[in-house]
Amino acid sequence: MLKIENLKKTFNAGTVNEVKAIRGVSLEIEEGSFVCILGTNGSGKSTTLNAVAGSFLPDEGTITLDGMNITKWSEHKRAKFIGRVFQNPFSGTAPNMSIQENLALAVKRGKSRGFGWGLPKSLVKDFKAMVKPLNMDLEDRLETPIGKLSGGQRQALTLLMSTALRPKLLLLDEHTAALDPKTANKVIDLTQQVVSKDRLTTLMVTHSMQQAVNLGDRIIMMHQGKVAYDFKGEEKKRLKVNDLLTLFDELRQKDQIDLGVAGFLRENYV
Amino acid sequence: MSLLIGSTTIGLILALLALGIFISFRIFDFPDITAEGSFTFGASTAAALIVGGANPLLASLAAFIAGAVAGAVTGIIHTKFKINPLLAGILVMTALYSVNLHVMGKSNMPMLNEKTVFTWIENLSDAVSGVGARTLIIGWDVATKDLWLLLFCFLAIVFFSLLLWWFFKTNIGTAMRATGDNDQMIRALGVNTKAMIIIGIALSNGFIALSGAMLAQYQGFADVQMGIGMMVWGLASVIIGEAIINDNSLGFVILGAVLGSVLFRLLVAIALRWGLNPNDLKIITALFVFSALILPGLMKNKKKLTFKRKVHA
Numbered sequence: 001m002l003k004i005e006n007l008k009k010t011f012n013a014g015t016v017n018e019v020k021a022i023r024g025v026s027l028e029i030e031e032g033s034f035v036c037i038l039g040t041n042g043s044g045k046s047t048t049l050n051a052v053a054g055s056f057l058p059d060e061g062t063i064t065l066d067g068m069n070i071t072k073w074s075e076h077k078r079a080k081f082i083g084r085v086f087q088n089p090f091s092g093t094a095p096n097m098s099i100q101e102n103l104a105l106a107v108k109r110g111k112s113r114g115f116g117w118g119l120p121k122s123l124v125k126d127f128k129a130m131v132k133p134l135n136m137d138l139e140d141r142l143e144t145p146i147g148k149l150s151g152g153q154r155q156a157l158t159l160l161m162s163t164a165l166r167p168k169l170l171l172l173d174e175h176t177a178a179l180d181p182k183t184a185n186k187v188i189d190l191t192q193q194v195v196s197k198d199r200l201t202t203l204m205v206t207h208s209m210q211q212a213v214n215l216g217d218r219i220i221m222m223h224q225g226k227v228a229y230d231f232k233g234e235e236k237k238r239l240k241v242n243d244l245l246t247l248f249d250e251l252r253q254k255d256q257i258d259l260g261v262a263g264f265l266r267e268n269y270v
Numbered sequence: 271m272s273l274l275i276g277s278t279t280i281g282l283i284l285a286l287l288a289l290g291i292f293i294s295f296r297i298f299d300f301p302d303i304t305a306e307g308s309f310t311f312g313a314s315t316a317a318a319l320i321v322g323g324a325n326p327l328l329a330s331l332a333a334f335i336a337g338a339v340a341g342a343v344t345g346i347i348h349t350k351f352k353i354n355p356l357l358a359g360i361l362v363m364t365a366l367y368s369v370n371l372h373v374m375g376k377s378n379m380p381m382l383n384e385k386t387v388f389t390w391i392e393n394l395s396d397a398v399s400g401v402g403a404r405t406l407i408i409g410w411d412v413a414t415k416d417l418w419l420l421l422f423c424f425l426a427i428v429f430f431s432l433l434l435w436w437f438f439k440t441n442i443g444t445a446m447r448a449t450g451d452n453d454q455m456i457r458a459l460g461v462n463t464k465a466m467i468i469i470g471i472a473l474s475n476g477f478i479a480l481s482g483a484m485l486a487q488y489q490g491f492a493d494v495q496m497g498i499g500m501m502v503w504g505l506a507s508v509i510i511g512e513a514i515i516n517d518n519s520l521g522f523v524i525l526g527a528v529l530g531s532v533l534f535r536l537l538v539a540i541a542l543r544w545g546l547n548p549n550d551l552k553i554i555t556a557l558f559v560f561s562a563l564i565l566p567g568l569m570k571n572k573k574k575l576t577f578k579r580k581v582h583a
Contacts, residue, residue: 053458079460092458094451096518097444105448108441110460115437118444145518162458 001031001201002169007051007061021047023225024061033232034195034202034216038209038244040251044225045205046087049173052203054078066168080110083162083200085155085175092158095147099138099157102146103127106161130160134190152183156190163194170195172204176211188215209244219244223251271410273539275420281535282423283488284503286481288511288531289434289524291504293474296523297438298450302471303359303501304344305478307366308337310497312479314373317381317492326387330483337479338472340366345468370494377494386487391415391422419488426484430477431524437473438520446470447520478504499552502559507531509562 004027011019022044029035039045051058052065054075062071070078086092093102104119104127124142131138134156138149146154155175163170172191176184188211195202206212212219219236221229221244229247231239287309294302312333319329340362347358371377395403395415403414437443448456449466457463478500486492510533511526538555542548 074462076457076460076462079458082458084458086454086458091452091454094448094455096451097448101444102448105444105456105459108445108459113441113445113461115440115442118439118441 001066002027002029002052002203003064004028004048004052005062005064007048007063008059009047009051009056010059020225022051025222025225025227027220027227029201029203031201032199033218035204035218035220036212036216037203037205037220037222038212039222040248043222045222046173048222049171049203049205052169053082053084053171081168083109083167083170085158085162085172087174087177089151089155089158089178092161093146093154096145098143099131099146099149100124100127100142102157103130103161103164106164109165130164131157134160150183152179152187155179155187159187159190159194163198163200166198166200168201170200170202172202174205174207177207191215209241212244213239213241221247271407272412272416273543274536275412275416277535277539278532279416279420279423280485280488281532282420282427282528283484284481284507284535285427285528285531286430286477286484287500287504288507288527289430290474290477290481291501292508292523292527293477294471295505295508297447298467298470300348300355300450300467300471301359302341302344302474303356304340304362304366304471304475305359305501305504306497306499307363307370308340308475308479308497309482309500310370310492310494311340311366311373312337312482313486313492313496314370314379314494315479316483317379317486318373320381320384320386320487321379326385326390326487330387330480330487333483334476334480337482338476340479341475342468342472344475345471349464349467367494374492374494378491379493380491381487382490386490387484388419388487391418394418423484427528431528435521435524499555502552502555503534504531506555506559506562507534509559510534513562
């Protein structure tokens with residue numbers, strides 16, 4: 001379904017701010033699987049996701065989606081096949097436009113937009129049915145500007161919008177990180193419903209090991225711009241939060257040893 | 271009274287400018303100073319064509335297209351070459367100054383004996399009401415043809431406002447509004463935001479150039495300097511409109527821009543009548559826009575202060 005091969009990206013190359021964000025990520029994801037990506041800060045997990053979404057073009061490597069080589073496609077062209085929910089609840093919706101206008105934009109994802117009426121009456125009925133299961137009392141407030149809603153409500157709507165047309169791939173970039181725990185749980189429940197309903201191929205970046213353990217059928221752990229661990233099937237099912245914590249500690253110790261060795265070499269041989 | 275009618279007519283013509291500024295400033299949040307060049311570009315294009323014997327309606331259409339091309343250039347400079355919007359606008363505005371001189375071949379082009387859209391209306395008035403007819407309005411004696419001109423401009427503005435309202439409610443127009451509101455979101459929904467900005471700024475400058483073309487025909491000449499200060503003028507109209515309408519829905523904002531333009535023109539006419547030095551007009555417009563921009567913030571602070579005081583008391 002999604003195949004990433006030897007993907008590399010360096011930001012601000014050749015300057016003091018140079019960041020080697022991803023250093024050769026290879027990954028293959030089957031149709032219908034729900035993958036959680038974990039990793040320390042700066043491990044390149046969000047960068048990998050953004051590379052797939054097309055926020056920037058990679059320096060090296062290829063990205064293939066459903067047999068199409070999308071490596072050089074622009075962001076908006078990929079959007080035809082990819083649904084996205086961002087970390088910032090304000091990123092996924094247009095604040096000054098009404099709930100129904102936002103939804104109307106979403107049901108046209110990747111389609112040509114001509115001079116047809118943007119918000120036909122027939123759609124408004126569908127929208128009511130769409131937001132009702134959220135239990136947020138939004139069905140009677142469809143004309144409210146989205147900017148007046150809470151972060152959780154906006155994130156829930158973004159999730160609906162990104163999947164209103166079935167995407168080949170759903171990208172979730174720490175989409176509950178900016179929410180309070182209760183709201184985050186609500187959004188996670190909704191995520192699970194939406195994903196299982198349409199059997200969506202999903203790639204979710206998260207900070208929460210609990211989420212990674214509870215959700216999905218595969219966990220990928222990234223470290224220093226590469227895939228460090230990859231658990232699927234029975235192995236993933238057996239995995240507990242504590243196991244993940246241990247692995248994180250190991251990675252961290254390895255870093256310290258690496259730094260220690262570098263210091264030792266520098267002292268003795270340079 | 272005839273001063274009021276004339277000012278209202280010009281206010282309606284400049285409402286097209288206000289609509290253009292509304293598109294760039296309010297829809298796209300793009301401070302587009304191309305307006306000052308494209309306003310004159312519209313005027314010079316229409317004037318040159320009309321003096322050359324073209325049909326004035328076609329000449330006005332050509333002016334719209336000329337402005338749209340100028341806007342598209344600004345849009346392309348900004349999106350494809352990643353130049354800041356203000357600088358992109360300044361580049362095109364500066365370039366247009368030379369273009370305008372070339373189009374007219376001189377700095378001022380009179381159209382006094384040419385057929386313009388407005389001479390058509392005057393002829394129509396003469397044919398219907400008789401040459402030199404006068405009409406009484408609430409006791410004031412005014413030339414009938416001035417009323418015809420006013421009616422024509424009014425209908426034209428109603429037409430263009432509805433057109434713009436309809437456009438921004440279509441699928442592509444909605445995508446454009448979303449581009450100005452949250453470009454990341456609408457890109458994730460498959461919209462080419464660069465194309466939206468280019469088309470939007472083109473549309474904006476098309477309206478502004480049309481406004482210039484109409485004003486040139488109304489006053490009977492095009493001048494290479496006539497665009498100076500027009501961006502702030504249009505902005506003032508939009509701001510006044512927002513203040514008097516105070517409703518954020520698209521239809522009302524468009525209505526507000528039109529009313530704002532007429533009201534601002536009337537205020538200026540009255541101020542000039544009371545002895546305001548015409549040379550001071552631009553500085554007063556600028557001061558006005560400045561205060562309109564900072565007032566909402568100051569009011570908020572004031573509210574906060576009084577609130578705090580209450581809390582302490």
